[in-house]
Amino acid sequence: MTKHAVIVVDVLNEFVDGLVGRPHAINVIEPCQKIIAAARDLKVPVIYTNDAHNDNDIELAIWGPHAMKGTEGAMVHDGVAPQDGDIVIEKHNYSGFFKTELDETLKGLGVDSLVVVGLYSNICCRLTCVDAFQHGYKVTIAREAMTSFDEAAYEGDLEYLKIVAGAEAVSVDEAIALLSA
Ligand code: ZN
Numbered sequence: 001m002t003k004h005a006v007i008v009v010d011v012l013n014e015f016v017d018g019l020v021g022r023p024h025a026i027n028v029i030e031p032c033q034k035i036i037a038a039a040r041d042l043k044v045p046v047i048y049t050n051d052a053h054n055d056n057d058i059e060l061a062i063w064g065p066h067a068m069k070g071t072e073g074a075m076v077h078d079g080v081a082p083q084d085g086d087i088v089i090e091k092h093n094y095s096g097f098f099k100t101e102l103d104e105t106l107k108g109l110g111v112d113s114l115v116v117v118g119l120y121s122n123i124c125c126r127l128t129c130v131d132a133f134q135h136g137y138k139v140t141i142a143r144e145a146m147t148s149f150d151e152a153a154y155e156g157d158l159e160y161l162k163i164v165a166g167a168e169a170v171s172v173d174e175a176i177a178l179l180s181a
Contacts, residue, residue, distance in 0.1 A: 002138070004179050005045040005111040006035060009096060009118030009125045009146075011080050012050055014073035016119070019066045024151045025119055029079040031145035031172045032117050036080055038176040045109055047087040048076060049096030049128065057092045094124045097131035106137070113138040115175050116167075117145035121157035133165035140168050142175035 011032055012018075016025045039046050051067035052074050053060060060066075067074040069090070082088050089102050096102050106114075114137045116129055125146055132139050141158065148154040161167040170178070 002113050002181075003110045004039075004113045004115060005047055005106060005109065006039040006179070007096065007114050007116045007118075007128065007132075008032065008036065008046065008048045008076075008080065009116060009128055010049070010051055010067070010120075011077050011118050012067050012073065013075050013077055014051070014067040016077045018073045020063060022120075022147075022149060022151070024147055028117070028119065028145050028147055029077060031142065032080045035115065035117060035142050035145055035172050035175055035179075039115075039179055040083070040085070042179050044179050045087060045111065046082070046085075047089060047102070047105065048082055049089050049091050049100070049102060049124075050074065050076065051092075051124070052090035053092060059093060093127075095127035095131045096124070097128065097135060103135050112136070113140070115140045115142055115179065117142050119147065120149040121146050121154055121161070122148045122150070126157060126161060129161050129165045129167050133167070139165050140170060140175060140178060142172045143169045144172050145175075 052069040
């Protein structure tokens with residue numbers, strides 16, 4: 001039987017309205033709230049993968065300091081804050097799987113299917129979805145609950161993830177139906 005989890009990628013202050021925020025990022029908050037609430041009701045694990053950078057993290061050479069561990073920027077946006085029972089995984093690279101406990105955590109829960117939401121479809125969501133595929137997970141994207149750094153590139157990003165990671169992009173309502181099945 002399929003067991004799902006919802007992966008919430010980098011819905012952090014820094015990526016919504018901070019140093020690497022984009023004006024359209026706020027649009028994912030409400031759809032994220034909807035799917036996260038549904039997952040909690042259905043007892044589907046909700047797992048946050050959050051940048052929590054240290055000074056020597058490789059990424060900073062490209063993006064500059066952002067979402068530094070312990071700062072306001074590295075906090076999950078208020079609208080989708082983790083609650084008791086959710087799982088929070090800190091990461092230092094784009095992918096939620098890279099040098100983290102995400103794969104063991106999912107395997108421990110018996111999860112084999114991920115619904116991925118968050119920021120951004122061309123960076124951390126992309127690398128996380130590809131790694132999820134490479135680790136053997138079925139990947140589904142809840143379309144309104146994700147966006148690209150460049151909003152106009154979003155459809156192309158989804159197409160890439162379909163081709164490379166077999167990721168199916170569905171509406172939030174369809175994703176909730178999937179979690180309920
Ligand atoms: Zn980062």
